[in-house]
Amino acid sequence: MHSLDVFFNPKSVAIVGATPKTGKVGRVILENFKRKFKGKVYAVNPKYREVLGVPSYPTLKDIPEDIDLGVIAIPAPSVPQVVRDAADKNVKGLIIISGGFSEVGEEGRKLEEEIKKIIIEYGIRVIGPNCLGVYDAFSGVDTFFLPEERMRRPVKGPIAIISQSGAFAATILDWAAPRGIGIGKAVSYGNKIDVDDIELMKYFEKDPTVKAILIYIEGLKKGQGLKFIETAREIVKSKPILILKGGKTKRGVEAAASHTAALAGTYELYKAAFKQAGIIEACGFEDLFDMAKALTTQPPAQGKRVLVLTDAGGMGVMATDALESLGLEVPELSDSIKSVLKEKLPPHCIIRNPVDLTGDATDERYKIVLDTVLPSNEVDVALVITQMQVPTLTEKIVDYIYEATKYRKPIVVCMTGSEFTEEIAKKIESKNIPVYPSPERAAKAVWALYKYNVYRTRVG
Amino acid sequence: MHSLDVFFNPKSVAIVGATPKTGKVGRVILENFKRKFKGKVYAVNPKYREVLGVPSYPTLKDIPEDIDLGVIAIPAPSVPQVVRDAADKNVKGLIIISGGFSEVGEEGRKLEEEIKKIIIEYGIRVIGPNCLGVYDAFSGVDTFFLPEERMRRPVKGPIAIISQSGAFAATILDWAAPRGIGIGKAVSYGNKIDVDDIELMKYFEKDPTVKAILIYIEGLKKGQGLKFIETAREIVKSKPILILKGGKTKRGVEAAASHTAALAGTYELYKAAFKQAGIIEACGFEDLFDMAKALTTQPPAQGKRVLVLTDAGGMGVMATDALESLGLEVPELSDSIKSVLKEKLPPHCIIRNPVDLTGDATDERYKIVLDTVLPSNEVDVALVITQMQVPTLTEKIVDYIYEATKYRKPIVVCMTGSEFTEEIAKKIESKNIPVYPSPERAAKAVWALYKYNVYRTRVG
Numbered sequence: 058m059h060s061l062d063v064f065f066n067p068k069s070v071a072i073v074g075a076t077p078k079t080g081k082v083g084r085v086i087l088e089n090f091k092r093k094f095k096g097k098v099y100a101v102n103p104k105y106r107e108v109l110g111v112p113s114y115p116t117l118k119d120i121p122e123d124i125d126l127g128v129i130a131i132p133a134p135s136v137p138q139v140v141r142d143a144a145d146k147n148v149k150g151l152i153i154i155s156g157g158f159s160e161v162g163e164e165g166r167k168l169e170e171e172i173k174k175i176i177i178e179y180g181i182r183v184i185g186p187n188c189l190g191v192y193d194a195f196s197g198v199d200t201f202f203l204p205e206e207r208m209r210r211p212v213k214g215p216i217a218i219i220s221q222s223g224a225f226a227a228t229i230l231d232w233a234a235p236r237g238i239g240i241g242k243a244v245s246y247g248n249k250i251d252v253d254d255i256e257l258m259k260y261f262e263k264d265p266t267v268k269a270i271l272i273y274i275e276g277l278k279k280g281q282g283l284k285f286i287e288t289a290r291e292i293v294k295s296k297p298i299l300i301l302k303g304g305k306t307k308r309g310v311e312a313a314a315s316h317t318a319a320l321a322g323t324y325e326l327y328k329a330a331f332k333q334a335g336i337i338e339a340c341g342f343e344d345l346f347d348m349a350k351a352l353t354t355q356p357p358a359q360g361k362r363v364l365v366l367t368d369a370g371g372m373g374v375m376a377t378d379a380l381e382s383l384g385l386e387v388p389e390l391s392d393s394i395k396s397v398l399k400e401k402l403p404p405h406c407i408i409r410n411p412v413d414l415t416g417d418a419t420d421e422r423y424k425i426v427l428d429t430v431l432p433s434n435e436v437d438v439a440l441v442i443t444q445m446q447v448p449t450l451t452e453k454i455v456d457y458i459y460e461a462t463k464y465r466k467p468i469v470v471c472m473t474g475s476e477f478t479e480e481i482a483k484k485i486e487s488k489n490i491p492v493y494p495s496p497e498r499a500a501k502a503v504w505a506l507y508k509y510n511v512y513r514t515r516v517g
Numbered sequence: 518m519h520s521l522d523v524f525f526n527p528k529s530v531a532i533v534g535a536t537p538k539t540g541k542v543g544r545v546i547l548e549n550f551k552r553k554f555k556g557k558v559y560a561v562n563p564k565y566r567e568v569l570g571v572p573s574y575p576t577l578k579d580i581p582e583d584i585d586l587g588v589i590a591i592p593a594p595s596v597p598q599v600v601r602d603a604a605d606k607n608v609k610g611l612i613i614i615s616g617g618f619s620e621v622g623e624e625g626r627k628l629e630e631e632i633k634k635i636i637i638e639y640g641i642r643v644i645g646p647n648c649l650g651v652y653d654a655f656s657g658v659d660t661f662f663l664p665e666e667r668m669r670r671p672v673k674g675p676i677a678i679i680s681q682s683g684a685f686a687a688t689i690l691d692w693a694a695p696r697g698i699g700i701g702k703a704v705s706y707g708n709k710i711d712v713d714d715i716e717l718m719k720y721f722e723k724d725p726t727v728k729a730i731l732i733y734i735e736g737l738k739k740g741q742g743l744k745f746i747e748t749a750r751e752i753v754k755s756k757p758i759l760i761l762k763g764g765k766t767k768r769g770v771e772a773a774a775s776h777t778a779a780l781a782g783t784y785e786l787y788k789a790a791f792k793q794a795g796i797i798e799a800c801g802f803e804d805l806f807d808m809a810k811a812l813t814t815q816p817p818a819q820g821k822r823v824l825v826l827t828d829a830g831g832m833g834v835m836a837t838d839a840l841e842s843l844g845l846e847v848p849e850l851s852d853s854i855k856s857v858l859k860e861k862l863p864p865h866c867i868i869r870n871p872v873d874l875t876g877d878a879t880d881e882r883y884k885i886v887l888d889t890v891l892p893s894n895e896v897d898v899a900l901v902i903t904q905m906q907v908p909t910l911t912e913k914i915v916d917y918i919y920e921a922t923k924y925r926k927p928i929v930v931c932m933t934g935s936e937f938t939e940e941i942a943k944k945i946e947s948k949n950i951p952v953y954p955s956p957e958r959a960a961k962a963v964w965a966l967y968k969y970n971v972y973r974t975r976v977g
Contacts, residue, residue: 222831303834306841316830341957370776371682374763381766497801
């Protein structure tokens with residue numbers, strides 16, 4: 058058993074600071090566990106014998122059964138004593154939600170040091186303090202103390218998130234929920250007195266439910282850089298890591314320093330480090346999830362040659378611009394492929410790359426092009442634009458695109474529109490093919506599939 | 518009366534090629550007019566005395582009343598005769614939807630020449646051929662021949678669109694509809710044998726319902742460049758023009774050449790021309806509408822100094838990065854402003870720029886900062902981030918942000934989340950304050966407000 062398992066798959070949990078008082082952190086967390094957690098839950102609060110129907114004890118030590126994980130949501134000065142109790146009780150892991158430690162000054166720093174000593178002596182693992190902690194959609198562990206009506210939880214899925222900013226993690230989970238983005242695990246580690254980003258990356262590498270690791274970071278600790286790079290470089294051989302860096306410009310770095318006390322360090326250094334590590338950098342959180350969607354559903358692209366297939370010329374032009382700007386290629390097709398297409402498609406279709414099936418495109422035309430071009434060795438990936446405003450397209454397009462995945466080349470779809478379009482888009486995504494609303498975002502996803510392959514197959 | 522008024526505000530319209538046959542262009546267009554157009558509608562089709570309840574005549578000339586606008590949706594070879602009939606009938610304008618002209622080769626080019634001669638002789642104005650024509654949400658003119666169930670129509674609003682690509686215009690209208698983006702007018706001009714982008718820009722300059730002109734273009738006609746620049750440069754003194762250029766890269770330009778026969782010309786030339794003209798360039802259609810939303814609701818930013826106000830540190834960092842990358846400034850606040858804020862805000866708030874109200878932010882804290890900083894001469898615009906996951910924020914935030922518009926400085930809001938967030942976002946937007954889902958997109962909107970002011974106030 059891995060020592061971090063206790064945070065994601067504990068058998069029993071005690072919420073220290075659980076309370077029936079509305080709006081309090083200790084209440085929201087207890088409600089989270091009551092609703093979703095499959096193991097045993099206990100409250101620790103000397104004022105109550107029971108909190109919201111959950112048995113409550115004066116201290117951790119009073120709980121009559123073994124406790125795997127303790128969640129601490131009480132004022133900072135009282136935390137060291139709880140950590141001592143946890144040591145006595147043989148608790149394996151603690152998530153310390155409470156703030157008021159090194160982030161507020163010298164007094165808090167001392168409390169942190171005190172805790173550190175105890176956990177090292179007793180081998181207790183700790184996430185926090187000053188964090189939102191852990192969200193695990195599979196086990197029901199959820200210490201994010203924002204109530205569901207403000208922060209929705211996303212569906213289970215292949216994405217794991219590691220965030221230096223708690224608010225960012227919360228925002229992202231809430232944002233992802235109505236969009237159907239599947240997130241299995243998220244960690245906000247706060248002051249990271251024990252568990253840090255590097256260890257979490259390594260842990261998620263071994264987790265079979267995780268297909269991509271997404272990181273928000275403002276800065277690494279002093280001396281951590283090399284280890285971060287080396288760890289990531291190993292992990293990307295089996296799983297993609299995507300990163301969003303906060304603090305890139307002069308004023309951004311200063312803002313990050315006030316926010317997470319992130320080590321300044323110029324962005325150029327980080328950028329070079331990510332590249333060396335094989336980490337794919339996103340330029341915003343939408344971009345982060347756009348790329349993750351492709352990487353968790355499609356095979357990597359074995360090369361940079363893209364087939365652009367469209368029923369809307371302008372969208373084909375925009376996709377081509379975007380792909381080429383990203384260093385990808387939209388190669389001319391060979392005469393032999395072109396002559397096959399010319400034979401099978403109406404004469405007004407534009408047979409080059411992009412292939413433009415024009416405004417009376419049928420589902421069958423898409424099938425013809427995919428079946429002709431994808432099996433060839435002329436392209437490595439397909440960017441398929443289906444503007445569903447064209448009345449001759451039907452739902453059959455979903456199956457035709459899905460069937461083309463048999464050629465084992467990645468396919469990325471772009472479609473823009475309202476309800477009708479979104480219905481079809483959902484059906485395509487239910488077949489595990491990613492759909493994007495703009496040619497630029499689809500192109501960026503293709504780029505990620507290519508770039509990840511480069512990193513994945515790098516020697517050494 | 519302007520000679521283009523006939524396309525947007527005709528009193529009577531004849532649909533040449535109107536038909537009861539399902540799925541046909543002539544039927545969709547007739548249905549559009551029947552449903553929404555406030556003037557008189559006639560069908561022209563020798564096969565029927567009536568089409569869908571609308572009186573039908575063998576030719577334009579047989580209609581017993583005056584016709585302002587003719588819409589032509591019949592095969593290309595029959596079009597010149599209809600244009601002659603229109604001349605005899607004294608029709609003022611024609612929208613020629615039909616394709617099969619210069620875009621298909623020599624034969625079609627000749628038909629186009631024939632039409633040109635007639636319209637010049639008789640002074641008939643023409644949009645098209647080979648186009649989707651005109652959509653006017655105010656008058657109900659709608660020649661976009663895609664049925665509502667495939668292509669929704671957006672609500673009335675201050676945006677006018679001029680598109681070289683018909684499919685792009687259709688896609689954009691459909692996409693805009695469920696997003697509540699207000700579009701008043703859209704024109705797809707196709708082969709532009711008469712009315713072109715330049716004349717449409719000038720027309721929209723004088724239209725009081727239009728607050729921003731959005732253009733999709735792949736290329737200008739030979740020799741048109743200087744006139745385009747000079748016209749735009751004049752217009753931007755009163756209204757912003759935003760452009761999305763298709764065909765920026767080598768392969769993109771080639772694709773555009775097959776699509777709209779756009780003159781190649783390197784993108785660098787276009788880019789320089791747009792700059793000289795004072796046209797704001799978008800890097801994708803989401804970006805185009807993001808910027809338009811700010812420009813149609815907020816005053817231009819008189820300078821580049823931005824106040825970033827947030828309750829989520831990470832989002833503040835990202836916004837600062839994005840603003841600075843775009844050449845804007847997030848200046849440190851003066852000691853006098855800081856001391857006022859320190860007095861009024863709790864000690865754990867981070868008082869610099871970004872101002873971080875932290876995870877227990879209240880509506881009142883936002884009000885305090887806006888009321889203190891905006892009236893000062895230290896910033897020109899505010900980017901306000903309100904992560905509504907914070908349970909201490911309420912709907913009052915809407916009014917507080919709205920009240921701050923009294924300082925006559927532009928305000929742009931960023932909020933990311935699910936239903937609860939989107940509800941509040943809608944309320945803020947109903948007060949004509951733009952809301953964006955990511956700090957990067959909000960920052961780009963701020964940039965547009967600044968950039969437009971530079972162009973608007975340029976001398977000469």
